[in-house]
Amino acid sequence: MELSKKLKLDELSERDRIIASIGGVVLVVAIVYFVLSFFIFSPLTKEKVRYEKNLSVLKELKQIESEFNGINEKYGRFISSLPPRGTDISSMILRISRSANIEANVGDMKPLSRRVGDFKELSLKFTVDGINTEELVNFLSKIENYRNFIYIDELEIQPKSSKDMRFLKAVIKVKTYIQEKS
Numbered sequence: 652m653e654l655s656k657k658l659k660l661d662e663l664s665e666r667d668r669i670i671a672s673i674g675g676v677v678l679v680v681a682i683v684y685f686v687l688s689f690f691i692f693s694p695l696t697k698e699k700v701r702y703e704k705n706l707s708v709l710k711e712l713k714q715i716e717s718e719f720n721g722i723n724e725k726y727g728r729f730i731s732s733l734p735p736r737g738t739d740i741s742s743m744i745l746r747i748s749r750s751a752n753i754e755a756n757v758g759d760m761k762p763l764s765r766r767v768g769d770f771k772e773l774s775l776k777f778t779v780d781g782i783n784t785e786e787l788v789n790f791l792s793k794i795e796n797y798r799n800f801i802y803i804d805e806l807e808i809q810p811k812s813s814k815d816m817r818f819l820k821a822v823i824k825v826k827t828y829i830q831e832k833s
Contacts, residue, residue: 733828734799740773740827747797748779751790756782770828774804779821781811787819794825801827 663671734743741760748754760777779790787808794801805824810816 729800730830732798732800733830734801736829736831738773738799738827738829740775740801740825743797743799743801743827744775744777744794744825747793748790751786751793753779753782753786753790756780756786766831767828769830769832771831772826772828774824774826776805776822776824779819779823781818781820783817784819787821791823794823799827801825 807822811818
């Protein structure tokens with residue numbers, strides 16, 4: 652027997668047929684929508700979430716790469732500013748004191764060295780005796796601005812004598828590094 656006869660569709664009025672047709676279309680559309688959403692839209696949504704997560708991870712990696720490149724660039728500048736192997740820190744200070752016209756006032760030099768990872772740390776403790784404030788500031792400025800990396804680690808300043816406060820005695824400790832391994 653035919654489906655329309657079983658459902659008695661021939662007995663329906665025109666209005667009921669239109670309502671039944673619309674209901675059937677709505678039912679088919681709903682079924683198609685749920686099938687599509689389950690098999691197509693749901694996986695697409697999951698992929699979109701995964702894509703957005705991967706995109707945020709990628710942005711984070713790019714930021715880390717940028718930070719790494721910045722640090723690596725600073726490290727390269729640091730390495731290129733180090734004195735060459737075989738450099739004597741005492742000769743560096745004497746060269747600087749000569750350029751500041753206080754070489755005769757520099758004395759009591761005590762060099763030290765130790766290994767720090769791939770570097771050799773060179774330090775020198777010395778006194779500068781009988782100079783005025785302007786000469787000391789000039790000398791310290793020349794140390795800080797020397798072409799090779801060298802820095803003032805310790806600085807102790809006192810008057811040369813209690814009678815004459817114009818002249819100073821300074822005990823200075825400077826440090827630099829030399830790269831041992833390339």
